[in-house]
Amino acid sequence: MWAMAIRTLRHRTAALSATFLALVLGTVIVMTCGGLLETGIRNNAPAQRLAGADLVVTGDRDLPRGDETAVLPERPALDDSLTAAVRNVPGVERAVPERVFEAAVLGGRSQPGSAPDAQAHGWSSAAVTPYELTEGRAPAGPRDVVLDEATARAYGVRPGDEVRVAAQGSAGAYRLTGVVRTAHAVDRGAVFFTDDRARALSPALADIAVTAAAGTDHGELKDRLGEVVADRTAKAQTPAKVVSGDDRGAVEYPEVLTRKEDLIALAGAFGGMATLVAVFVVSGTVALSVERRRREFALLRTVGATPRQLRRLLLAETLMVALVAGAAGWFAGPPAGERLFEEFTGSGMVSEAVAYEQGWIPAVAAAGALLLTSLLGGFLGGRRGVKVTAVEAMAESTVRTRWATPTRMVAALLFLAGAVALAILTWVLFDGPIAASTAGPTVLCTAIALALLGPGLTKLCTVLISGPVKAVTGASGELAVVTARARAVRMAGVVTPVMLAVAMATANLYLQTTQTDASREAYAQNLRADAVVESASGTLDPALTADVRATEGVAAAGAYVTSTGWIDGIGDEDGVPLQGIDARGAARTTALDPVGGEVADLTGRTIALPAGAADGRSVGDTVEVRFGDGAAADLRIAVLFEGRAGYDTAFVPADLLAGHTDGALPQQILVRAEDGTGAAALTANLEKTLADHPGTAVADRDDLIEANIKDTETQAWVNYLMVGMIVAYTAISVVNNLVLSVSGRRREFGLQRLAGATRRQVLRMLTIEALIVAGIGVALGTAAAATALVPFSHAAADSMLPSGPLSIYAAVVAGAVALALTATLVPGWAALRARPAEAALAEE
Known part of the structure; x- marks a missing residue:
């Protein structure tokens, strides 16, 4: 049968080219989705800034929720006392406590060009990467700062120049004392303050970078550290863990963890859909090919060929075409997958820190899908054509009418x-x-x-x-x-x-x-706000809210923070969006429609819940909330409001929610204009107020909405x-x-x-x-x-x-x-x- 299939293929290359093209493209798509799926499962993010650390102690972002495990969107803070305990573990040569927070260089000799996003650290963190000084000296005072080479070049500054840096709600002039370089690539820019200044700006301890002593087995050291860390954080709401290898990259880029499931779900769903579509495409193509060969099959049935033999002939032909198609798809699949992955990272769907992985698993999956597609497609496409009797085949050799x-x-x-x-x-x-x-x-x-x-x-x-x-x-x-x-x-x-x-x-x-x-x-x-004040560093000084309220044309203003949390009885394992608002301005800047309680009462340890999702609770009841950093708190329900089914959102005081975010400060200020004040006038007045606050800017309502659905x-x-x-x-x-x-x-x-x-x-x-x-x-x-x-x-x-x-x-x-x-x-x-x-x- 195989020999006969080879002979028939020689004379039907044009007809089978459609099947060949369908199988090639199906193989490429399945291999592409397989590569994305493997990348999501492995989720490897090679360390960059932390590459010099053998081990890293960090807060555990895994949050068990019933049968599922959620990922905390905010960084769990570590206790400062944990650093001393880590240093005392045998085999630890150095343990560097790290402060990590967002920073923005606002300008030097020139405006920014292609400057990378920057993170700020204490100077001791420079030894972790390691960064080495190429010019100048280390920071020594509270107004000293060191920049990485790419950031300094983008802003056209050198040691001795003055630079303006915004970080943790404030912006000020600093003296650039040095420029550093690292031997390997680090995507994000670096701003180094003195350790004392970094601690003052961001008191929360982000992680501890550990260097093992010479001759120490890293696996054994990790186990010893794990025991100490587990013992010290056993009673904490957010336990810590010890990571190594590519898991260190997820400490630098937390979105590696939070977006992992998206890539897995997307690749799996579309890979399965592609296989299903391929079966239909191939079966349809084979069916049309069989229709064109009904006269041939009629003659074969007349001379004694059985339906089983004809079916074997069709399957043999389809499998031989599949072998050639698989070889072509094998070479085209990996480049296509890598190119598609680049599109994903460029769009922000996947962290740029994640390394694309395509090993033998996608190849096996593609081979299985190819085999399934060719066998099912060949069987379904030729099923009717090979079962008719010889007399029926001759009668229907031109036009087929029966199908059901x-x-x-x-x-x-x-x-x-x-x-x-x-x-x-x-x-x-x-x-x-x-x-x-x-x-x-x-x-x-x-x-x-x-x-x-x-x-x-x-x-x-x-x-x-x-x-x-x-x-x-x-x-x-x-x-x-x-x-x-x-x-x-x-x-x-x-x-x-x-x-x-x-x-x-x-x-x-x-x-x-x-x-x-x-x-x-x-x-x-x-949302009722007409404008929003935001910062280049992502955080604002809480005192700025009072200045904004005093601005001409402003009817109300309030701090605003967003995050995600988990509330018993509301939402799923992905949590519920939390919005932190200022009760003083919330009645004018938000459109909450209370059915119980007053928005003005949303202060202290309180929460506002949608009435439809309150699960029988009423104003005055207490509900447990797990914030984005893993910390839990019992909050009193101050407001129940009319919410939209399926889009549950909870509101808490801005200062309460801010304390459980990475920045620990308000992210934005919502502004409501007085009646009769136009958008242009409001923006102009706010810009005058913000002139004394470098790094801040005014955006309109539409910008805030678009950012929320990004x-x-x-x-x-x-x-x-x-x-x-x-x-x-x-x-x-x-x-x-x-x-x-x-x-x-x-x-x-x-x-x-x-x-x-x-x-x-x-x-x-x-x-x-x-x-x-x-x-x-x-x-x-x-x-x-x-x-x-x-x-x-x-x-x-x-x-x-x-x-x-x-x-x-x-x-x-x-x-x-x-x-x-x-x-x-x-x-x-x-x-x-x-x-x-x-x-x-x-x-x-």
Whole structure:
């Protein structure tokens, strides 16, 4: 059978090239997703600034929440006394207590160019990397500072110059005493103060960098340190741990931990979706190939070939094509995965500190997916073609009319039932963005069901549109409709990928736009501020709030902090967004609608909860809150307010929440203008007030809203990219199938021309057929997308229709039509170049 398969392949390279291309692209996509999945699982972030430390003692960011483990978004602080205990452990040569906080160089001789983001430290931390002085000396006084070489060069400063640095809510002039360089790359810029000045700016101890004594086994030292650290922090709310190797990188870049799950979920979901789509694409391509070979199979059945033998022949051919396709995809997969990973890191979806990893696991996964795709695709695509009897095969050798089998119908009904169940779950059980977890699979189940019912639906749709098509297009349209109805089974093979592309593109694009708009609206409805004051270093001096309140045209102002926390009975393992507000200005700067309590009472150790998520609690009750740094506190409920279902947010006093964030200070100041004060006047007045506070700036309400949904928009962009890959893959299938279908009709075209039809009339007929294919595919794809979009829009935005520009749908439809026309007319024009008599003798 293998020898026969090799011989048949030699004469059918054109027909099998579509299968080859589909398998190559499927392999590349699966390998790409596999590489991203492996990268997310390994989550290796090579140490940069901490590369010189053998071990690092840091707060444990893992927070057990039932069966799940959450990641703390803020840095757990260590007790200063822990440093002495670490130094006393046998085998420790040096233990450096580190203060780490954000800093911004505001200017030197020139304005900043490509200066890297900067972190500030005490001077003793320079020995950890190690940084070495190339110019000047170490800082010695409270107004001394040292910069890394890249930052100093970007600002055009040298030792002896004055630089302005903003850090921890204040900005001031410092004397640059030295410039340092490290032997290896460090992405972030470094600003070094004296140890005393760093401690004054940021009292919290971030980590302890440990250097082992010569000859000490690092594994044994890590175990000894672990015992000491565990003993000293056993009673603390946030225990500490000892890390080594690439885990040190996560200490420098905490987003490595917080964004790990996003990459794993994304890669796994799209890898599975790509495999499923590949099965459909390959099976459709093989089915069309089999349709073109029905005369051949009829002759083989006549001379005694059994269905099993023909099935083995098809599978052998498909597997041999898969071997070549796998080899091509093997080489293309890793570069494609690395390029896509670069896009992810550039967008902020993944930390730039994470190293891309693609070992043998994605290759094995791609090989398994390739094998599964080729076997299933070959089996499903050729199942009907090899089972007919010899007499039936000869009778159907030109046009196949039967398609419905019990197995196919049962499978279609099962997928349709699954889609209905998922749609009901989305509508009834979920609120907010979580509804996307069931809405996404809904469109897939519906699309699969419609694909299985494709021939029948295609014939039904053709009957429904036959009247209007004939009325508008005349004789050419009538011929196109007759052909479409006669070739309904074959036409379904090209309608299905159009439907699949339209369904996936429409559903996924509008799921993202709806989710983004709903998140934006949910945040904006609680916000009344007209402007916001922010700082280059990310923190503000609390005393600045009073100056802002005294500014002309300001009706109210209050400090503002954001973080994430965990509240019993509210939210899931990902926590609940926490907003820290100032009760003095909250009534004017926020739009909280209390149903119990007063916003003015939100002071001290209190909290405001949405009434719908309060879980039976009332004003005056106490609730346990776990803050972003892991610290727990019992807070009294001061306010219950009307919140939006699915977008639960809790409010606490700004000074309370700030103490549990990395900066430990307010992040922004919300400002409400007096009646009659315009936005321009308010901004101008605030800028006058801020002139004495370097590093601060004024932004408007829209900037604050966009910053709040930045993560949602980043996730949306990444999903657009991944969906685009799969839709493009499906679009290539559309082209493949249409080219196969049209190029196999040379005999038909030849007979039409011998009967008197001109080339132009045949092309007109093909144009109408392409429009019918596109129209049916768009209609079915839109219906499939609606099964996901309508329930999701109801759950996320309390609307029956998704939000987002109509131009998205118009672009999807236009793309489907353009693909269908191009892939039909180009091969059709090529087929019509042959002389009619020669074409009439060609194989069907």
